[in-house]
Amino acid sequence: MVPTLENSPLFGVRHLQALLLFFNIVVVYICRLNVSVAVVAMTNANTTNPDFPEYDWNEQHKSYILSSFYWGYVFTQFPGGYLSRHYGAKITILIATLGSAVCSLITPLCVRLGGWPIFCAIRLLQGLFQGVIFPAIHDHLAKWSPLHERNLLGALSLSGTDCGTVIALASSGLIASSSIGWPGISYVSASVCLVWCVFWLVFGADNPPSSKFISPQECKYIETSLERNDGFHQQKIPVPWRAIFTSVPFLAFLVGRCAEAWGFTTLQAQIPSYMNGVLHMEIKKNGLFSALPYLTMWISLYVYLAIANFLTKGNILSLTAMRKTINTVSLWIPALLLIGIGFLDSSQQAWAIALMTLNVGINGGSTIGCTLNTIDLAPNHAGILMGLSNTIVNIVPILSPLLVGVIVTDKHNRTQWQIIFAIAAVIFFLGNLVYIIWGTSETQPWNASDFESESDLEKAAHKQTGTEATVKKEGIKEKQEAVESGNVVERTRL
Known part of the structure; x- marks a missing residue:
């Protein structure tokens, strides 16, 4: 008898793997994002606990510290897929998280010795470690997610980004104000990473057959669903590079992700600046306002997940149609809202906050609409595809602020900001249109293990x-x- 969902565990090892990936993203995001609060505490002790050293760093030094993480992060996206493919996601994610923890742990001591340059070096190193994580996570999900549970396990895992962001923004200020001061931010970040590493070491497994805790029924259910025969995981499947780079569905996915990244960067980085310059709101200094959009995005992702499962399990829409529908809602509605935000003035601050929060929340569906598409196209090469796409996508947050710097010469000029929002809206619209026309969730022929043969x-x-x-x-x-x-x-x- 072929194993089915009905006779597999309600909460199995596949769900445990997704939960571990969720918490992994949470802890590494805490390590990544807490620096924005830490830098404020380190340069203005009066705002937190004054019993710890204060540094005289100017705005340029701070910008170097905040951006140095991404200098390293963008360079290890592609190697992340390669390392996971050859050595397994378990060891790849473990070393990356452990390295990130060590970087956090040594930060206070190193900063005392070397100042802001050594802080930049540590952040760059931490970025190099964390760059391999998301390609490895996609590779891991592809091995553990039965076809009909791909949305559930994928969304559960990747929602850790929003949860980690909320926790980082909400907790870092409290820690800096406590008795352990700003060094405590680094120590707490390192501690949660190290605790996660212990659980991952015990319960993590590269694939179902290698898990010590999985039942034979669940293992067979996963492997049968993914049409994998005995000995599949011992095969060395060559990467069909030419087929990947000439694949129209993959290129359409890439365009869609770049468009989403451009729009989200505008939502994340530029709207607070617009609210400050045009609407006279200092939203970055308010922890509630800073965390609220990400909390909304986190909750909305589960709403999208419920809708996606209803549409696909009820055979209302195919997987391809469901992804395109959700991605259209996630990109085209925020495109309209972006333009609307540009017409608000200082007397409509409440509307601005509401629209910004709604915008980010609606955009959260792109995880289900587009990001998980790498696993659809080629489960056997999901890590490689994620590494390739993330390398390109992570260039977008570097380019979009440069355009803002050229167009917005006066931060109080609403017309200049309207141009920025209009450009983001057009990119949202066109990028999703390309994905609608040429994208698909059908598994590609070059996913076959014997494609090269x-x-x-x-x-x-x-x-x-x-x-x-x-x-x-x-x-x-x-x-x-x-x-x-x-x-x-x-x-x-x-």
């Missing part, structure tokens, strides 16, 4: 066919020459 066989068959045609042609020519020769002999006899 099949290609070689096709070439060999083509070559053999060509050889046979040549031989046949030469045989016909020989017969023609023989006939002509015979005719000459007959004529000579006559």
Whole structure:
């Protein structure tokens, strides 16, 4: 009997893996984002606990510290997929999280010794470690997610980004004001990472057959759902690079993700600046306002998940149609709201906060609408696809602020900000349109484990066919020459 969802555990090891990935994203995001609060506490002790050292860093130094993480982060996205593929997601994620924890742990001591330059170096190193995590997570999800549970396990895991953001913004200020001061931010961040590493070491597994805790029924259910035979995980599947780079569905997915990243960067980084310059609101200094959009996004992701499961399990929409529908809602409605925000003035601050929160919340569906598409296209190469796409997508947050710097010469000029929001809205619209036309959730032929072999066989068959045609042609020519020769002999006899 083929195992089904009904006779597999209600809460199985596959759910445990997703839960571990969720908490992994939470702890590494705490390490990543707490620096924005830590830098304020380190340069203005009066706002937190004054019993700890204060540093005289200017705004340029702070910007170097805040951005240095991403200098390293963008360079290890692609290696993350490669490392996970060759050594397994378990060891890749473990080393990355452990390295991130060590970087946090040594930060207070190193900053006392080397000031802001050493802080930048530590953040860069931490970025290098964390850059491998998301490609490895996608590779891991692809091995553990049965086809009909892909949305559930994927959304559960990736919602850790919003949860981690909320916790980082809400807790860092409290820690800095406590008896352990701003160094406590680093120590707490390191501690939660190290605790997670212990659980991952015990319960994490690269694939269902290698887990010590999985039941035979659940293992067979997952492997059968993904059409994997015995010994599949021992195979070394070559990466079909040419097929990937010439795949229209993958390129459409890439355009969609870049468009989403551009719009979200505008939502995340520029709207608070607009509210400060045009609406005269200092939203960054209010922890509630800073965390509220991400809390909304976190909750909305589960709403999207319920809708996605209803649409697909009820056979109302195919997986492809569901992803495109949710992604359209997640990008096109925020595009309209962005334009609307640009027409608000200082007398409409409540509306501005409401629209910003609603905008970020609605945009949260792009995780289900587009991000999980790498697993749809090629489960066997999900880590590689995520590494490739994230390398390109993470360039967007570098480029979009540069455009703002060129266009917005006066932060109080609402017309200049309207141009920024209009550009983001157009990119939202066009990027999703490309995804609608050319995107798909159908598994691609180049996902097959023997795709390269099949290609070689096709070439060999083509070559053999060509050889046979040549031989046949030469045989016909020989017969023609023989006939002509015979005719000459007959004529000579006559």
